[in-house]
Amino acid sequence: MTVVARPISVPEAIPSGGRFFAMxxxxxxxxxxxLQAFVAANQLPAAAIVTVVGSLTHAMIRYAAQPGxxxxxxxxxxxxxxxxxxxxxxxxxxxxxxxxxxxxxxxMLSGCLVRTTCEIVVLELTDLSFSRETCALSTWDELVxxxxxx
Numbered sequence: 001m002t003v004v005a006r007p008i009s010v011p012e013a014i015p016s017g018g019r020f021f022a023m024x025x026x027x028x029x030x031x032x033x034x035l036q037a038f039v040a041a042n043q044l045p046a047a048a049i050v051t052v053v054g055s056l057t058h059a060m061i062r063y064a065a066q067p068g069x070x071x072x073x074x075x076x077x078x079x080x081x082x083x084x085x086x087x088x089x090x091x092x093x094x095x096x097x098x099x100x101x102x103x104x105x106x107x108m109l110s111g112c113l114v115r116t117t118c119e120i121v122v123l124e125l126t127d128l129s130f131s132r133e134t135c136a137l138s139t140w141d142e143l144v145x146x147x148x149x150x
Contacts, residue, residue, distance in 0.1 A: 017125075024117060028113060046125040049123075058072070076115070
């Protein structure tokens with residue numbers, strides 16, 4: 001199989017200032033739903049996840065090229081959680097390890113429940129707004145970055 005890459009182009013990137021928010025989620029809270037509610041309640045048009053540590057009892061993840069989510073139940077450590085979030089949506093990936101240290105991860109969905117704690121630092125990009133629009137190439141709703149209206 002021959003793979004042909006698209007020609008290299010430099011994407012437009014818009015600079016922005018920012019401010020940080022730190023929070024702790026408690027046992028039983030849904031990580032993605034709580035994060036989304038925080039962004040909406042604080043009217044953050046563009047946010048990025050800076051760092052996350054914590055643990056889960058339930059991990060609801062959509063694996064690559066799969067149509068739906070897969071629920072895993074157990075005792076999991078959050079090894080990594082990254083993404084972009086706005087009031088109406090987001091794109092977040094999570095990696096977890098089980099009690100043996102075996103890793104799994106993918107696209108995070110609602111249903112990831114905190115076991116003991118989930119410590120999150122979020123960056124608001126104060127000059128930008130995010131939205132999602134269907135991309136003709138990927139056919140998915142993808143990130144659109146715009147300068148915030150003054």
